[in-house]
Amino acid sequence: MLSVTVLIARALSTLNNKMKPASIRPLVICGPSGSGKSTLLKRLFKEFPKTFGFSVSHTTRKPRSDEEDGVHYYFVNADDMKEAIKAGEFIETAVFSGNIYGTSKKAIERVQQDGKVCVLDIEIEGVKQVKNSHLNAIFVFIQPPSIEELERRLRARKTETEESLQKRLNTAKQELAFGLQPGNFDIIIKNHNLKQAYHELRDFVYAHLINQKEQGLNVCVESMSLDDSDFMTNLD
Numbered sequence: 404m405l406s407v408t409v410l411i412a413r414a415l416s417t418l419n420n421k422m423k424p425a426s427i428r429p430l431v432i433c434g435p436s437g438s439g440k441s442t443l444l445k446r447l448f449k450e451f452p453k454t455f456g457f458s459v460s461h462t463t464r465k466p467r468s469d470e471e472d473g474v475h476y477y478f479v480n481a482d483d484m485k486e487a488i489k490a491g492e493f494i495e496t497a498v499f500s501g502n503i504y505g506t507s508k509k510a511i512e513r514v515q516q517d518g519k520v521c522v523l524d525i526e527i528e529g530v531k532q533v534k535n536s537h538l539n540a541i542f543v544f545i546q547p548p549s550i551e552e553l554e555r556r557l558r559a560r561k562t563e564t565e566e567s568l569q570k571r572l573n574t575a576k577q578e579l580a581f582g583l584q585p586g587n588f589d590i591i592i593k594n595h596n597l598k599q600a601y602h603e604l605r606d607f608v609y610a611h612l613i614n615q616k617e618q619g620l621n622v623c624v625e626s627m628s629l630d631d632s633d634f635m636t637n638l639d
């Protein structure tokens with residue numbers, strides 16, 4: 404049996420949550436490597452220079468001479484980071500060359516408190532965790548026209564070894580299966596033609612920004628007018 408005090412506390416907490424002003428919703432962008440996420444985001448940041456921000460990640464690696472704590476990364480020791488991960492403070496973590504990296508929920512909240520839309524360019528596991536969190540994000544999946552075209556773009560980008568390319572293509576198949584499943588994302592944007600894909604992304608995001616503004620959130624929707632010829636510069 405729950406005591407009256409517990410019931411009252413719960414009711415008050417629910418009321419309190421309802422009265423709290425909502426936070427600016429983070430924007431999650433996900434899609435296979437090579438699907439065009441960075442290209443599309445770069446343009447979005449350029450068109451809305453004051454609207455978006457990236458969160459600062461944590462890492463257990465040592466800072467380099469030009470790196471500042473809280474700016475480039477939050478530099479932490481491995482024990483503290485493992486504790487925080489156990490306590491559920493991280494949205495996603497990964498290990499590279501023996502160091503742990505991760506995005507904390509707090510780092511996302513800092514971007515929101517700054518009045519910006521926090522953009523999360525993350526993989527499927529991260530998406531699942533954001534879905535299970537209180538972050539109330541907007542989820543966008545970028546779909547490549549086909550696996551063959553994805554391979555062609557990744558080869559043309561010249562950033563991968565044969566081994567890492569094959570790994571990315573294998574992962575892409577699993578990502579597509581998750582991404583295309585109805586209900587997993589708010590919108591699926593097929594990046595066949597960059598200009599069209601960008602306009603679809605831009606219009607979708609803009610509608611969400613306006614909607615949040617109408618709800619009283621102080622989100623900046625000021626935009627720069629960009630030349631469409633810009634689209635070609637990314638594809639050279």
Ligand SMILES: Nc1ncnc2c1ncn2[C@@H]1O[C@H](COP(=O)(O)OP(=O)(O)OP(=O)(O)O)[C@@H](O)[C@H]1O
Nearest residue numbers: 436437438439440441442556560595596597637638
């Ligand atoms: N619609 C398009 N048509 C042709 N090429 C494209 C298109 N969109 C993106 N590209 C090119 O495909 C390559 C991969 O794009 P991009 O680097 O943006 O992918 P990504 O999803 O951010 O990849 P990663 O997850 O590996 O960072 C780039 O060289 C980019 O210029």
